[in-house]
Amino acid sequence: MQDYLKGLNEPQLEAVTHINGPLMIVAGAGSGKTKVLTTRIAHLMAHGIDSFNILALTFTNKAAAEMKERVEKILGNTEARNLYIGTFHSVFARLLRAEAHRLGYPANFTIYDTDDSRSVIKTVVNELNLDDKHYKPNIVGSRISAAKNALMTPAEYALDHFIQQEDMRANRPAIAQIYAAYASRCFKNGAMDFDDLLLKMYEVLKHFPDALHKYQHKFKYIMIDEYQDTNPVQYQIAKLLAAVHENICVVGDDAQSIYSFRGATIENILQFQKDYDDVKVVKLEQNYRSSKNIIHVANEVIRNNKGQIPKNLWTDNAEGDKIRLVRTMTDNDEGRFVADTIQEQKLRNHYLNRDFAILYRTNAQSRSFEESLRRMGIPYRIYGGVSFYQRKEIKDFLAYLRVIINTKDEEALKRIINYPVRGIGKTTIEKCVIIANEQNIPMFDVLTRAAEFGFKAGTLEALQNFVTMIRYFQSLLTEKNAYDVAVQVGKHTNIVKELFNDKTTEGLARYENIQELLNSIKEWIESPANEDGEVGNKSLGAYLQQITLLTDADDDKENSDVVKLMTIHAAKGLEFGCVFVAGVEESLFPSGMAINTREELEEERRLFYVAVTRAKQRLWLTYANSRYRFGQLVQNEPSRFIDEMPEQYIDKSYAGGGARNSTGFDQRFGGFGAAPARKAPVSRQPSKPEYLPPAPPNKVVEHKPSIDFVASDVSALQAGQEVEHQKFGFGRIVAIEGSNHNPIATIQFQLNGEKKIMLNYAKLRIVE
DNA sequence: GCTCACGAAATTTTT
DNA sequence: TTTCGTGAGC
Numbered sequence: 156m157q158d159y160l161k162g163l164n165e166p167q168l169e170a171v172t173h174i175n176g177p178l179m180i181v182a183g184a185g186s187g188k189t190k191v192l193t194t195r196i197a198h199l200m201a202h203g204i205d206s207f208n209i210l211a212l213t214f215t216n217k218a219a220a221e222m223k224e225r226v227e228k229i230l231g232n233t234e235a236r237n238l239y240i241g242t243f244h245s246v247f248a249r250l251l252r253a254e255a256h257r258l259g260y261p262a263n264f265t266i267y268d269t270d271d272s273r274s275v276i277k278t279v280v281n282e283l284n285l286d287d288k289h290y291k292p293n294i295v296g297s298r299i300s301a302a303k304n305a306l307m308t309p310a311e312y313a314l315d316h317f318i319q320q321e322d323m324r325a326n327r328p329a330i331a332q333i334y335a336a337y338a339s340r341c342f343k344n345g346a347m348d349f350d351d352l353l354l355k356m357y358e359v360l361k362h363f364p365d366a367l368h369k370y371q372h373k374f375k376y377i378m379i380d381e382y383q384d385t386n387p388v389q390y391q392i393a394k395l396l397a398a399v400h401e402n403i404c405v406v407g408d409d410a411q412s413i414y415s416f417r418g419a420t421i422e423n424i425l426q427f428q429k430d431y432d433d434v435k436v437v438k439l440e441q442n443y444r445s446s447k448n449i450i451h452v453a454n455e456v457i458r459n460n461k462g463q464i465p466k467n468l469w470t471d472n473a474e475g476d477k478i479r480l481v482r483t484m485t486d487n488d489e490g491r492f493v494a495d496t497i498q499e500q501k502l503r504n505h506y507l508n509r510d511f512a513i514l515y516r517t518n519a520q521s522r523s524f525e526e527s528l529r530r531m532g533i534p535y536r537i538y539g540g541v542s543f544y545q546r547k548e549i550k551d552f553l554a555y556l557r558v559i560i561n562t563k564d565e566e567a568l569k570r571i572i573n574y575p576v577r578g579i580g581k582t583t584i585e586k587c588v589i590i591a592n593e594q595n596i597p598m599f600d601v602l603t604r605a606a607e608f609g610f611k612a613g614t615l616e617a618l619q620n621f622v623t624m625i626r627y628f629q630s631l632l633t634e635k636n637a638y639d640v641a642v643q644v645g646k647h648t649n650i651v652k653e654l655f656n657d658k659t660t661e662g663l664a665r666y667e668n669i670q671e672l673l674n675s676i677k678e679w680i681e682s683p684a685n686e687d688g689e690v691g692n693k694s695l696g697a698y699l700q701q702i703t704l705l706t707d708a709d710d711d712k713e714n715s716d717v718v719k720l721m722t723i724h725a726a727k728g729l730e731f732g733c734v735f736v737a738g739v740e741e742s743l744f745p746s747g748m749a750i751n752t753r754e755e756l757e758e759e760r761r762l763f764y765v766a767v768t769r770a771k772q773r774l775w776l777t778y779a780n781s782r783y784r785f786g787q788l789v790q791n792e793p794s795r796f797i798d799e800m801p802e803q804y805i806d807k808s809y810a811g812g813g814a815r816n817s818t819g820f821d822q823r824f825g826g827f828g829a830a831p832a833r834k835a836p837v838s839r840q841p842s843k844p845e846y847l848p849p850a851p852p853n854k855v856v857e858h859k860p861s862i863d864f865v866a867s868d869v870s871a872l873q874a875g876q877e878v879e880h881q882k883f884g885f886g887r888i889v890a891i892e893g894s895n896h897n898p899i900a901t902i903q904f905q906l907n908g909e910k911k912i913m914l915n916y917a918k919l920r921i922v923e
Numbered sequence: 924g925c926t927c928a929c930g931a932a933a934t935t936t937t938t
Numbered sequence: 939t940t941t942c943g944t945g946a947g948c
Contacts, residue, residue, distance in 0.1 A: 214938070244938050269937080349938055416936060519934055522939095539937085573924095580924065704938070724936045746935050762936080785933065786939035 159197055159229045163190075170437040171195045174202060177397075177431040178404040179382075179424075183468040184453070184768035185444030185730065188406055189218075192378060193225040195404065196238065199376055200230065206237035210374040210396070212389075213242055214381050216705060218728060222380075239374070243389055244349060245704050247356040251347070252700070254359045254366055263696035265346040265557055265564045266703040270545060272296060272341075272348040274566055279336040282592070285329055294327070299334045303350035304386040304418030306357065309335035343597065345563040353388040360395045371399045381728075382407035382427070386418035394430065401431055409464050410457050413724060413762045415754070425464065442468050442768075444730050446475025448804045449770050456799045457764045460757045477806040478767075479775045480797065486738075486782035490523030493735050493777065494531045497718060500733060500773070505877075507887055507903055508534055510732035511718045514766050516744040520737060521720050525846070528718060532848040538721035542706050548654070548665040549672055553699070555644045556637075559628045560696045562599040565591075569598075575649055578617040583610070599625075624648070637695040638677045645669065716889065716903045717845070723766045734770035736763075739778045740791035763796045866918035872900060877922040883910060885922065 163171060167187055170180050171194045182188035192211070200206055213219045219241045227235040239246055252262050267275065273292040280287045280295065302312050312318055313331035322330050341348060347355060360367045377397050379385065382405035385393070397403035405427055412421040428434045442450055450470045457463070483489045493513055500506050513524050521537055528535045543549060551574055557567035573579045590608055591598040601608065605618040624647060631640050645651040654666040680693050719731070738744055745759035767774060776797065781790045872878075876888045886904035891914075900912050900919075912919070 216938090242938065352938090413936075414938095417938080517934055517936075576924080578924095706938070722936065743935095748935055758936095783939070 157198075157201060159194055159201075163187075163194065164441060166437050166439055166441075167191050167194075170439070171198050173404075173435055173437070174199060174204075175402055177401055177427075177434045179427050179434055179436045180404065180406040180439060181436065181464055181466060182406050182408055182439045183442060183466060184408065184411065184765070185442040186439035186468070187441075187443055188380075188439065189221065189225065191439065192380060192406060193222055193229060196222075196226050196235075196378070197229040200234060204376060206234050208373065208375040209238050209378075210246070210376070211238065211240040211378040212246060212380065212393075213240070214384055215728070216242055216245065218242075218380060219245075242704065244352045245701060247352045247392075248700050248704065250370070251352065251355060251359070252697075254363075255347075255355060257359055257363055257366065258355055259342070260347070260355070261345045261561060261563070263345075263560045264700075265344065265561050265567065266352065266700055267341065267346050267348045267566065268545070268703050269296075269349070270550070271346070271566045275340055275344075276333065276337055279333055279340055283329065283332060283336060285333070290327060290329065290333065295330055295333055298322075298327075298330050299337060300350050301418055302334060303354050304388055306354070306387055306391065309338055340565075343563065344565045345561050346566070350388075353386075353392065357388050357392050357395075360392065367395060370396055375400045376402045376404075378404045378406070380406050381411075383409050383412035383421055383424045384414045384417075384419045385423045386420060387423075388418075390420070390423045403431070410460075410466075410761055411727065411765050413727065413758060413765060415758055425462070438466050440467050440469060442470040443472070444771055445470060445768060446472050446770075446772060448475045448477055449767060449774055452478055452800050452804045453764050453767045455801050456760065456767070456796055459799055460760055461753075476773055478800070478804055479773075479806045480810040481775055481777040482793070482810045483777065483779050484781065486520070486523045486779050487526070489737060489777050489779045489782075490525075490527035493524060493737065493775075494527035494533060496735075496775065497528075497533060497733075498531055501905060505885055505905060506732060507905065508716045508718045511735070512726065512729070512731040512733070512769065513718065513720045513735045513737060514723045514726050514769065515720075515737045516723060516746060516762075517738075518722060520743075524720055524737070529846050529848075533718055534716070534845075534847045535718040535720055536715070536845045538719060539706075539725045543668070543671075544702055544705060546668060548668055552641075552644070552650060552669055552672060553702070555628070555648065556641060556695055556699055558599070558625060559632070559640070559644075560699060562625070563597040565598050572602075572621060575653055577621065578613065579621065583614050583618075586610075632695065636680050636693055637698045638673070638680050640695055641673055641676050645673065716887075716909065717847070723762050726769050727765055730769055730771055732771050733773040733775075734766070735775045735777060736766045737777050738782070739776045739794040739797060740782075741794055742791055743782075744794055745796070760796065763794075867921040869900075869914050869917075869919050869921070872914065872919075872921070878902065879920040879922055880904065880912070881918055886910075 160168060160171065164187075167190070170178065170191050173195075180188070180191060182191070196209060196211065199209060211219075211222060213222065223235055223238065223240045226238065226240075227233070241249070248266060251260075251264070255264055256262060273296055276292045276295050276299070277287055280290045280292070302309075302318075307315065307318075309331060312334055319328075319331070322328055341351065360370065374396055377393065379389075379393060384407070393403065393405075405424070407424045409421055409424050412419060412424070415421065428436065445453075447470055450468055454468055481489075481492060483492050497506075497508075497511050500511075501508070515521065518539060525535070525537070544553070551570055554567035554570040557564045558571060562568070569584065572584060586608075587598055587601045590601045594601070599622075602618050602622050605615050605622075610618065627647070628640060628644060631643055635643070651666070651669060654662055654669060657663070657666070676698065679698055723736075741747075742750075744763070745756060749755040749759050778793050778797075779791070781788050783789075867878075872888060872891060874888050874890050877885065878888060879885050880902070883902070883904045886902040889901040889903050889909065891900050900914055900917075901909060902912055903909050
């Protein structure tokens with residue numbers, strides 16, 4: 156047996172060694188799904204399948220990167236770089252660069268993120284003389300998105316009886332019209348939104364048999380991760396691509412389907428067996444992640460859902476602690492409880508910051524945790540706020556690059572035409588837009604031909620100067636790389652200088668962000684492969700396309716020792732030693748927006764299932780009697796999901812109803828009936844995604860070495876190992892750097908923070 | 924064309 | 939409570 160097959164359990168082995176024909180892997184939470192996927196890819200290659208013929212699709216860049224890395228590790232060579240591993244969006248964006256011309260798009264089409272897309276909708280709504288208060292971009296946008304994900308064209312949308320009735324009932328009859336206008340505007344701008352990356356890929360395959368043939372024979376082996384989250388477009392694409400060879404392997408867990416609001420249909424996984432003859436089904440039911448108590452609770456709660464794929468998740472792990480249910484008076488008390496408990500657990504059970512995650516239903520809940528953690532000096536990072544690339548100054552700067560690459564990109568053009576100020580005012584811009592619409596030409600062409608349209612001399616000059624500048628940047632493209640062009644943009648437009656001279660705090664931050672952006676472009680240029688593995692294409696166009704598909708979860712500083720705060724959605728696929736699920740209250744979790752139908756409620760329950768199964772050893776569920784929402788105090792009942800958990804796995808001693816004790820809990824957290832403790836008005840710091848407490852002073856918290864302290868041989872020391880230092884105490888290796896002769900370990904000590912230790916001199920005892 | 928002040932809306936989840 | 943957009947005024 157090959158080495159890489161060792162250590163797989165029986166169903167895992169079965170899945171990995173199935174080579175030809177359709178395969179469905181039902182992978183319970185924590186059942187080694189990624190291991191199976193990556194090992195299977197390695198196995199395919201070991202059996203002579205060319206890496207160029209394998210396609211693996213995921214939902215997040217992170218999952219894709221991890222997969223690629225692990226395959227590379229198993230194989231021990233660079234063959235893995237030829238694999239097509241990436242998110243649906245990034246892989247299709249890459250293919251569309253080569254194919255979009257068939258549909259009339261430029262190869263350098265722009266990718267609109269949600270903000271861009273909403274902004275186009277707003278423009279279009281106004282141009283149609285509709286009220287954008289009533290036709291809110293978000294509402295309209297999600298209708299359009301749903302239509303696209305269901306493969307519905309504007310014409311079909313307008314003719315669909317059910318849809319039209321829905322829109323009439325909501326008093327928004329013009330959405331069909333807006334959809335049509337939006338689609339043609341995006342096309343005119345040479346731009347695709349996120350949904351288009353899927354939809355246009357589908358159209359290419361559907362309408363161009365030679366393209367379909369090409370990719371069917373290129374991707375002889377297809378794997379799809381998180382199949383329960385695929386939507387109809389993704390489903391159809393997969394079906395088309397797999398039609399010839401039928402070597403399609405899907406992996407998923409119907410119990411973790413949590414993206415129906417984004418068009419995902421759980422039916423795809425439930426029906427997979429009917430789509431192909433002779434589907435092999437493998438169930439991975441052994442959980443390697445969590446304690447017995449956690450698994451039991453998760454199983455019991457999810458049982459309340461109907462129509463699942465039958466499965467029995469079990470574990471050999473220890474029974475573990477009971478799940479702790481905690482009730483507090485207010486959301487602030489909830490924050491304080493969590494921060495206190497983290498501190499206590501760190502001391503008592505030797506956890507590091509990074510072993511903790513605080514999970515919540517909505518991003519807005521992060522505030523109370525931020526405040527308490529900061530007050531306790533516990534470093535944390537919030538995932539899923541505004542991504543770096545969505546910040547205004549970054550988007551403004553990128554807009555230049557976008558226009559240089561694609562002058563038809565009107566969204567970008569409007570951002571920069573008068574930034575920095577160059578005397579092209581609102582009136583002029585409006586006039587340009589109107590002319591562009593009348594003549595049906597791109598707005599940039601109005602600028603280049605400004606002389607024809609009777610602008611005043613001063614305005615005309617300003618417009619022409621702008622065009623000249625853009626043309627100059629474009630002329631650099633042939634000989635300069637993306638970074639050099641970006642630097643020129645920063646210089647020539649005066650953006651960098653202007654921000655540099657702005658000495659306010661925000662100005663300083665903006666300046667730093669631009670510098671960071673430039674650095675990241677440079678880094679990208681120098682990296683061997685792009686995110687999705689496209690080697691060699693370092694053009695500015697390629698850079699822009701992949702940048703739009705990045706989220707802030709992707710630039711993960713995996714090694715930093717911080718508590719992680721994120722929504723449950725963002726936590727899918729991750730695991731932590733200790734998990735707090737916060738705000739387990741009716742109307743918050745399950746969300747008040749999602750309790751109107753059985754389907755919605757079941758999705759909330761699956762979300763709860765996902766939350767619970769993130770925990771390895773310890774799990775807390777917290778809820779507050781009252782919390783601030785819209786600045787108003789509201790009272791919530793405990794979540795119905797709490798009632799669905801069997802008592803025997805729950806420790807309710809902090810939940811109010813049970814025996815109360817003398818731990819001081821009541822005083823600290825308000826207990827029953829106490830007036831909601833309004834905290835003294837703390838000067839509110841701007842919410843930053845990351846907080847690192849000031850470096851601890853050089854004062855060392857004394858550590859008494861263990862009685863059996865013997866220095867270990869540290870020559871094979873690796874990141875992740877736990878060690879004891881005679882003076883600094885217990886800690887975990889973060890990284891080993893330095894040369895072979897003089898290795899330096901970065902160690903995160905529990906009591907003394909992060910230190911760099913020279914291994915040639917220090918005496919360390921390896922604990923694990 | 925920019926700044927300030929006021930009022931209204933916001934909170935479900937995201938590639 | 940905070941953020942965002944609008945409109946008046948400079």
